[in-house]
Amino acid sequence: MYTASDLRKGLKIVIDNEPYIIIDFQFSKPGKGQALYKCKLKNMITGVIIDKTYRSIDTFQPADLEERKMQFLYKQDDQYCFMDMETYEQVFLTEDQVGDAKNFLIDNLEVEVLFFEGKPIGIELPNFVDIKVVKSEPWVKGDSVSSNTKPVVLETGYVIRVPTFIEEGEKIRVDTRTGEYVTRIKE
Amino acid sequence: MLQGLKNKKEIIRLRAEILHKIREFFRKRGFIEVETPFLLPYVIPESYIDAIKTEDGYLHTSPELCMKLLLASGYEKIFQICKCFRKGEKGKLHLPEFTMLEWYHVGIDYNGLMQECESLITFLCRELSGKEMLRYKAKEIDLSPPWQKLTVHEAFRRYASVSLDEAMDKGIFEEVIVSEIEPKLGIEKPVFLKDYPVSMAALSKIKDNYAERFELYICGLELANGYTELTDMKEMRERLKKENEKRKELKKEPYPMPDAFFLKVKQLPDCSGIALGIDRLIMLFCNEEDINNVVAITSEDLTYC
Numbered sequence: 001m002y003t004a005s006d007l008r009k010g011l012k013i014v015i016d017n018e019p020y021i022i023i024d025f026q027f028s029k030p031g032k033g034q035a036l037y038k039c040k041l042k043n044m045i046t047g048v049i050i051d052k053t054y055r056s057i058d059t060f061q062p063a064d065l066e067e068r069k070m071q072f073l074y075k076q077d078d079q080y081c082f083m084d085m086e087t088y089e090q091v092f093l094t095e096d097q098v099g100d101a102k103n104f105l106i107d108n109l110e111v112e113v114l115f116f117e118g119k120p121i122g123i124e125l126p127n128f129v130d131i132k133v134v135k136s137e138p139w140v141k142g143d144s145v146s147s148n149t150k151p152v153v154l155e156t157g158y159v160i161r162v163p164t165f166i167e168e169g170e171k172i173r174v175d176t177r178t179g180e181y182v183t184r185i186k187e
Numbered sequence: 188m189l190q191g192l193k194n195k196k197e198i199i200r201l202r203a204e205i206l207h208k209i210r211e212f213f214r215k216r217g218f219i220e221v222e223t224p225f226l227l228p229y230v231i232p233e234s235y236i237d238a239i240k241t242e243d244g245y246l247h248t249s250p251e252l253c254m255k256l257l258l259a260s261g262y263e264k265i266f267q268i269c270k271c272f273r274k275g276e277k278g279k280l281h282l283p284e285f286t287m288l289e290w291y292h293v294g295i296d297y298n299g300l301m302q303e304c305e306s307l308i309t310f311l312c313r314e315l316s317g318k319e320m321l322r323y324k325a326k327e328i329d330l331s332p333p334w335q336k337l338t339v340h341e342a343f344r345r346y347a348s349v350s351l352d353e354a355m356d357k358g359i360f361e362e363v364i365v366s367e368i369e370p371k372l373g374i375e376k377p378v379f380l381k382d383y384p385v386s387m388a389a390l391s392k393i394k395d396n397y398a399e400r401f402e403l404y405i406c407g408l409e410l411a412n413g414y415t416e417l418t419d420m421k422e423m424r425e426r427l428k429k430e431n432e433k434r435k436e437l438k439k440e441p442y443p444m445p446d447a448f449f450l451k452v453k454q455l456p457d458c459s460g461i462a463l464g465i466d467r468l469i470m471l472f473c474n475e476e477d478i479n480n481v482v483a484i485t486s487e488d489l490t491y492c
Binding site for chain 2: 026028029030032033035036056057
């Protein structure tokens with residue numbers, strides 16, 4: 001159990017049976033009055049951000065969260081399947097739970113699957129992922145005003161801007177935090 | 188690691204200059220600088236202020252009790268600049284160990300004290316910058332006297348979504364003050380928020396239906412808390428007992444009553460007293476929004492590289 005004085009940025013607590021992470025925290029204490037703990041919290045399942053103000057008598061349940069390294073196997077309909085490489089246990093996540101990570105989720109990629117009270121709720125990608133370009137129009141100089149980059153389609157279906165020298169069938173490295181091109185991968 | 192400290196050097200130099208000027212101000216006005224013990228066998232019980240307990244007693248949360256002992260034994264104008272310790276107070280405006288300026292003046296009431304406080308800060312500003320204007324959070328604040336005075340009642344009427352009575356009934360006084368009122372206080376000129384509800388008198392004198400207590404705000408920053416002091420020690424003891432009761436209700440440890448103090452002090456002379464947060468004052472003069480940036484070394488500097 002946490003008390004209000006434990007509250008700080010990054011702490012994960014349970015509110016209405018869902019895990020939240022404190023993304024901003026402010027301690028205030030007017031005059032001789034009681035302390036107020038103002039928190040901005042992000043729901044770790046839905047991503048919804050809420051503001052809450054707590055007092056020193058409030059207590060909090062720590063969120064029972066666990067991260068496990070798992071491999072992405074396949075997608076079927078709305079379900080993404082991941083497997084624990086040691087135990088071979090398989091879990092399924094919905095497209096909503098996978099969120100924007102789906103843009104860079106290639107087959108056999110190792111990701112961190114986040115579990116809340118034993119149930120999978122989301123994934124975290126490695127910071128960099130190498131992905132194949134599956135579609136790129138041949139580049140003609142002077143085609144466009146922004147002549148340094150062009151859009152290409154990745155094997156995940158995601159469209160990204162890359163330098164004009166990248167060709168169909170090549171692999172590129174993408175920063176999954178910004179969703180931007182980093183470099184060309186030579187194989 | 189020393190990089191951060193190096194950039195602070197200018198602030199710390201200014202801090203030293205301000206401390207020097209504060210002492211000059213009080214010396215010129217005939218005050219005696221006093222030093223009283225930090226380690227006490229008892230603290231003034233307050234519902235929402237927690238003391239740090241040591242093997243040998245408590246670290247003081249303010250020098251109030253000791254300075255009142257001096258007042259009772261004949262000192263008339265005294266000031267002290269010292270470290271105070273409050274458990275669990277940590278944030279952009281709070282340090283668990285902070286520097287307080289506290290002064291007492293026999294023979295004046297809270298109006299006289301507000302004026303003295305105004306003179307001190309205007310003096311500091313003039314000495315440091317040659318003018319009576321202050322720039323904080325991109326706002327220009329005019330320090331030329333007289334400053335504004337606003338009753339708590341009026342502040343609620345003017346700025347809050349609920350009346351003072353409603354806020355007291357619902358127990359949301361602090362929330363309303365922090366989110367709706369404080370940000371509006373002292374933007375163009377400093378403001379003394381005064382005349383608190385009787386239940387929030389702390390150790391101030393109660394007049395009719397309000398307490399002669401004030402807080403100073405400059406650009407939304409709470410800087411000081413002052414009173415016309417309660418002089419009847421019997422009543423003071425009653426109020427402290429009530430605070431201890433409240434602590435028990437809040438499931439906090441009650442503090443030992445300062446009975447030895449009450450044996451020695453039966454009555455205070457008519458006087459006023461004020462506590463002003465030095466670190467926040469430095470923030471104001473250095474245009475800093477984080478209190479951790481105005482002290483040479485924070486507790487983090489000692490724990491992390």
